[in-house]
Amino acid sequence: MSRIDDRLAELGLVLPEPVAPVANYVPYVISGNLVFISGQVSIGPGGLITGKLGADLDLEKGVEAAHACGVNLIAQLRAACGGDLDRVTRVVKLGGFVNSTPDFTDQPKVVNGCSDLMVAVFADKGRHARAAVGAPALPLNAAVEVDGVFEID
Known part of the structure; x- marks a missing residue:
């Protein structure tokens, strides 16, 4: 077992099989030592977490959805x-999109569900640059979608 696999086990996390693309794109692209991962929606163990923050969902459910994106x-x-x-040497950047009402302003707190996971799994290598923005709608009515850039050796 690798060091990161050990850390995942300590956190009680079991990684699912990667989700296949739902349109005309690939799940990731490797360019040099960077891995660009396409947006991952909030599919957790119970299925797709759907809804709009500020209407159907509260902050806690949004954080759970972002955590699912991180997994x-x-x-x-x-x-x-x-x-x-x-092989991961750095989590470089995350882009978080939160399905939210126009008056919902806690997108950064929601996307912390993903950011906190990266630091929990990769320690200091998990600290990253980030965007957290509101969106009027997301594919499949997902609550959250996050894409990422990672450095590998």
């Missing part, structure tokens, strides 16, 4: 690394 990002990253997450 899916790591699953795609594992595939990109040939199964070896110890």
